[in-house]
Amino acid sequence: FGYVSSSHVSRGMTVTFKLGPVSEGQNERHGGDKLFGKRLLQAGRHIMSHKSWMKTVPTENCDVLMTFPDTTDDHTLLWLLNHIRLGIPELIIQIRHHKHTRMYAFFVTATYENLLRGAEEMGLQKAVKPEFGGGSRSFSCEEDYIYENIESELCFFTSQERQSIIKYWLDNLRAKHGEALHNIHFLEGQPIIPELRARGVIQQVFPLHEQRILGQLTKSWVQAVCEKQPLDDICDYFGVKIAMYFAWLGFYTTSMLYPAVIGFVLWMLTESDQTSRDICCVVFALFNVVWATLFLERWKRRGAELAYKWGTLDTPAESLEEPRPQFRGVKRCSPVTGCEEFYYPPWRTRVFRWLVSFPVCILCLCFVFLAMLVCFELQEFVMGIKELPRVARFIPKIMLAITVTACDEVYRKIACWLNDMENYRLQSAYEKNLIIKMVLFQFVNSYLSLFYIGFYLKDMERLKEVRVCFTPLSKTTPQKHESSKRHAFFLNLVFFSFRRESKTALVLFEDGEGEHARAARALSRARSLSLSLSLLYAPC
Template sequence: MLPESDSVSLCLSFADKLFGKRLLQAGRHIMSHKSWMKTVPTENCDVLMTFADTTDDHTLLWLLNHIRLGIPELIIQIRHHKHTHVYAFFITATYENLLRGAEEMGLRKPVKPEFGAGTRSFSCEEDYIYENIESELCFFTSQERQSIIKYWLDNLRAKNGEALHNINFLEGQPIIPELSARGVIRQVFPLHEQRILSQLMKSWVQAVCEKQPLDDICDYFGVKIAMYFAWLGFYTTSMLYPAVIGFVLWMLTESDQTSRDICCVVFALFNVVWATLFLERWKRRGAELAYKWGTLDTPPESLEEPRPQFRGVKRCSPVTGCEEVYYPPWRRRVFRWLVSLPICLLCLCFVFLVMLICFELQEFVMGIKEMPRLARFIPKIMLAITVTACDEVYRKIACWLNDMENYRLQSAYEKNLIIKMVLFQFVNSYLSLFYIGFYLKDMERLKEVRGHPSGQCPCMNKCNIATSYNIIHDLTGFVCLYWSASCVCVNYNLALSLMCHYLLHHFHSRNLVFGCNILEIGTGVTGSLGVTA
């Protein structure tokens, strides 16, 4: 959702100078920036493309011409923001063109019961068999419309010898991703639909004790995001069992050490059994949702389209005989072993070194009796801030390494990116806990809290440091969103509204968050089981 701003419009004389006589009619469609900064109705705009404030007129006209020639199905409106001096393309398409785009994508849609029910890839020749085909408003969800437009934009490719200023395109190279990487295009993102967003706020965010509207989430955010929240709700519900058992064991535990050890062993064994049953139950639940949402029989890798960002040399395919883009696998393996692996190890070693320095500093601070009480928290805060900053840096490093490895398929790209990011997340979050439990092996000092002069054992200080990082990491996104809203001169009410929509906006804009968060929580379960054992 975009910030609110003062109303402004493009004058026709300026439009004539910038875009020529063919675009004079664009002035009729220019809305105030207050309307721009709010949610734009989907019948007028589905996807917004913004440019850097340094983008010149020639670049805008060049890209506009290529989009209109390469993707004539799209309807583009041009608008300008007065205060930020940013131009934007408001992009949508007609219903008939969206139907053709759905067929190109192989979009699966539900079939009418009299034709067999279930889901099937859309076909314009047999459009009568699909449910709600007669209704332009009900057949496509906002997420499906936006996905079709994004599919077209990602597949807008350059011809041989085309260039824009100092950017030389290869034949068949995607134009939009390259301009985004060069900073010409600032953002390409879908817009929220206020009506549906308000319904989700009432039925999902504000409904505490009710089931999640997973079907509505799937229609609005897509299958990946809906599957993530389905897994998160399933995981949260399943955590009730170890919570109840843990509370009962805590009540039954006596003051002697033998009783505590027995309960600890029983609880550890229960966690192992619970984790196994939880995994099997989720497999069944996930398959049920995948069948319901039409993703159970996804096409195999041989039928998956290459990523628009995939680069290589053109060759004749030895299998199909058609021309294809080829990248030697040995180059990817060489880069992975000689570049990616050393960089990942170096980053992990840096985290370990920072952790040791903060731990030693904490020991030194705790040994000084005259040290003020507030000063004792300095090492904890230093580690939490450092690791949080490193986490953002590592995220960018992981994305860069994954881009350089140049994976052909989107599924392979996401899989390897998730592995890199989860490796960083696991080390950042749980290295300190394993260091205390398995390297120091100082569990007795952890128990003997009263024996330490300061009333707190050193191991507990280390645990507090790790906990401080997790708290700061979770609050970073929330605070940054509020700060970003304030910096662009958004009023207080809109800033609060943005924070209320934080989860919705955050997961709408990041497709990889599903796999990353599942594995992050999964590593949390693994780390907890390891420390418990």
């Protein structure tokens, strides 16, 4: 097999190599160049390892790929292989070795019959034939005849469903009492695969792409212009969470057309006097109050429709969440279950949060505020020099925009480190506290200068110039493109309504179970002092 990262590996693809060793006769004929040849071969190995994934031939029957570092020994591979085969006999595993990177990988798949049993264990929702009532319900092997396409092994399970079943099995491979691998000692019932990934024994576990379906999505989704998104195909291939997100993104983009059109009309009707501008600003603010309310209600309905269609509307939440693999503590006997578990006193987390995390966050915010003041003082100094060209007045603003972008990346690393040190037991608690840190800093870092100029200084011209400098940089950062839309959204809010205070809302979609409900709650919480959108801005 050949790969650079999970994005370079496609489902059912592997690599063959035709690089033979140098023969002894050749070494005798070129004895003087032996040392040079070795060095050249070593250098060539790195080049080949980088380009080897480009030359591929199909490998059948592979859904999930598990890779290991090049330092992995045979004992580790055999130990894990033995546990998987004994603990999950439903899986079919092929071991392959990459000659140039010297890495091993497990190619994992399962038979159709075993996938059916796995779907029943997971409670996978499948469509029911119309003659049996239609809709969807949890899969049952005893009543498999009632489900659509059950006769076809190729059509019944999507690639995402096959991979989800295999991942479910791998994540539920648990250790027995006293089991250990080298210096890693497992607790009884502890998941093995997540722990080995956290310890670096397993490098990656990821599903493989299917080139045929990717080609279809490229034509119907990526290359299609002004056409509806193939949400059902996206759901079948990427899963409900990704499909729900793109459904929200498309719904949000379409809904933004209304304030864009109304704003453009008001802009055309606005005259040069201040009274006319104030009237249009109030009208546009009232329109946005109505638009935000209707947007929320329409998305709640649309989200519920998609959740029902995809069989996740009534999906119950997991009653028991597994501890994070990175969670560390002392071993103890659980007073509830009587089994061994890792225990970390909650007071230690609270002490670190209040005595370390909170002061560090305050210092970071103070640094942002001081950097903003320094840039403003530099701006005043530049403005006082009459001989400088007009372009020079943008230099302090560009410096401020670059500082904001750099601080975002630095603080992201600081927030992750603080969250790791707080040592949360559950993944949900870890993500919740990380989001709080990131949102707090990014909001202050990105919008403090804008609110300061708009509401305190009330300098319209300076606000225009800062927006011009901020918007391009926010779209060139390594963050997601959707974050750039949110940045531009807030920039326009400040620019057009720094004189008016009212209420509006911004949808921030959250991944996870109950996507439509979470989006609705996020919309109701995300209230702002500003109201208006840009007259001409409509994200695409």
